[in-house]
Amino acid sequence: MIQLEYLGLAILDGLVNGFSIALIASGLTIVFGIINIVNLAHGELYMLGALVSWVLVSAGLGYGSALIVAPLVVSGMAVLLNMLILQRFGHEPGPTMLATFGILLIIQQAGLAILGPAPRAISPPFNPPVEVGGFSYSGFKLFIGLASLATCLLVSVIFDKSRLGTLLRAVQENRLMVGSLGIDAGRVIMIGFALAGGLAGLAGALNSPVRQIHFLMGFDALVASFVVVVLGGMGSLRGTLTAAVALGLLESLTALFLAPTASRVVSMLIALSYVAVRRLGQAGGGSRS
């Protein structure tokens, strides 16, 4: 018999995890939305965010600095990745996919070299127990959830309302046409990468005190992001947020009965069935956006 308290905790935990996954997956979705490429190294950007935070905190610089520096560093890495490699083959999907997989492995090995094979941990800078509806919950996790949600909403507003959002959507619609309008598509794509990297870096920094900082954590995040973007629709930020919350809730609720790996497998199977039923990417099948 599951107590009500556990159920409430599971829901809250599911929401917090869902918002975190949404923050990671939005970067993947933004890049796919603009240039139709799947950046397989995206999960590694999240790992780098956590890694940078661990380095800073270990150096005694305080967690606050990590929240600012990690997104900037990772954003810079994403821009470099685009500039030095992906741009060279005009963002053609095939070579891009291969190259990003190679970069995934290289960053992973760099992570192994810096972090070592064993997981690392940093402690939350503050963690007051917060009373929510009659049971107490980690104050820091609540902070992660709220910060992630706020960032996701902010990005979504930027996309819908600002000039930058208009530009990003214009490049998504027709890269050649925006060129003829005097808009530098290359720069817009660069901004997309910077944004995607920043979001992944922020997610890494936010989650670093509550997760094991490990060189393989990026691949798990990539798999979770794939589940989310497949369910929420590649390129749709709002769909990503909705699907991420659904995934977070599903996994934390099934985790009441199942081991965490098993609940992840369940969510992957749901995503796979969805892909098959909607016939994604097929002529006459589900939508491509």
Next chain:
Amino acid sequence: MNGLARTIVTFSIPAVLACIYPILPEYAKFFLARVMILSVYAYGYAICFQMLGMLSLGHAALFAAGMYGAGLYTIYASPSPLSALLMGVAAALAFSLAMGLLSTRVGGPFLTITTLLAAQALYLVALHFNEITGGEQGIVLGREATLVWPLSPWLGESDSRYLFSLVTLVIAVTGVWALSRSRLGKLFIAVRDDEEKLESLGYNTATLKLLGFALSGVYSGTAGALQALLYSYVGAGYAGILNSVEPVLWVLVGGPLIQVGPLLGCMLVNIIADLARGMLRGHVLIVGLGLVLIAFAAGRLSWAYRLLRRSTGLVS
């Protein structure tokens, strides 16, 4: 290149591998036997990727299905290596049909994503049931369960491994050679060239892709099963993503000729990785660098470029 020349080239490498066997030092024997098994896997992957144009990132699951099917059978059912081999191939065939049913319904990058997710699901299942599978650490099989065991009165372990690997490789090469000359092989290539056009001529391309996936699964599963039955070890590492992406590199490095490319590419990449093992952080880094380099090279290799374009573009 005409048919005869192609046939000669196709079988020349296995012939060389057979001829040099008596003069090989022990380590080279060990190394080449492993590479031959991996080449069988490479040929299987090439049927899916190079012939049909499907960029799967989930073939590790098919390899692992063969490995677990064979290995777990010897542990929990009967230590009989030949029936274990059949069990491994059957398991891989079943898994490839499931994965194929899924992948024939989706296109472009979604095929890559779904195969990756399917393989990762199998990997997590293997970890979850680690009391049965041995998880990441794996299980060492009993000596009498290996294929090497029945020959042990006459041949040393490394000799019989080499023999089994070579025979399997020759069968695999002959299969791909025959396939590439057959009507089915031509239809596979037609699927890659223009799936919609083939459909408009009245062919069921979904069935063709499923068939290709199954054939690819039989090859991959055979390699996986032999991995278990020759080296008496099963482990979840073989179901991991690295084992899915390596064959992509082998096929692209090997070149456009499907009869020899996978073997050539697999040998080349593994030799380089083996030489560099001491200098760099090893195998993973070599594969990573290799992928980045081949992505750059693909711009200059028109066949690789076309293949990648076909297998990752969205159908609109």
Next chain:
Amino acid sequence: MSPSQILSLRGVSKFFGGVQAVLDVYLDVLEGEMLGLIGPNGAGKSTLAKLILGSLKPSTGKVFFGGRDITGLSRRERAGLGIAGTNQFPRVFSSLTLRENLEISLKSGGGKHLFESVAEVAELLGLSGLLEAQASSLSHGQRRLLEIGMALVSGSRLLVLDEPSQGLTGGEVERLASILTGLSSKRLSVILIDHRVDFVKSLSGRVGVMSKGRMVALGPAGDKGVADVIEEVYLRGLDAGD
């Protein structure tokens, strides 16, 4: 006994978003006839071809083939009934040889076959010398002829040719005309869509004229009324349908 209809379009329309590509078209194609279809760019001819072939589904209206409602059938299912076609931009299997392209088409199982062997069709196309050449090495015109050959051998009862003369050299156009003339002895219906008005009129028994998605005239190729509409549609750019 008069020849029966093989294909009937009944009030077929196709909308893309708000754009009307094909509007309320009624058309009967008779067994064994060659029907020409002309009209300016954007008149909806190619869309109509795709609606007949099944690569597009009509927004409204129905398509009948041999008296049977085939509106819901896919491109592949229609191929199985013997409906074959060529594309505005020729599509062949570029990694395969010319012979292999034709062999795949010959064995595709679309009912009875008009041709017995690959050699016979290659001879007709004037491409016998290139049978072992890879399709990617062919010229544009040769690829177009090959695609027509593939449609012919796939066992057709109805052939829809979309701009078959486009990009062909003078000699190739003559070859195409003689192939099409030669088809009259086979019991095959052909819809010939082309922008060369004289080419279409010289080969077809009847000619349909499309403008802005509508079928604005349909009649014998030599008919004065049809000629007037053609002139009006082409020269004055008027929308004869209004």
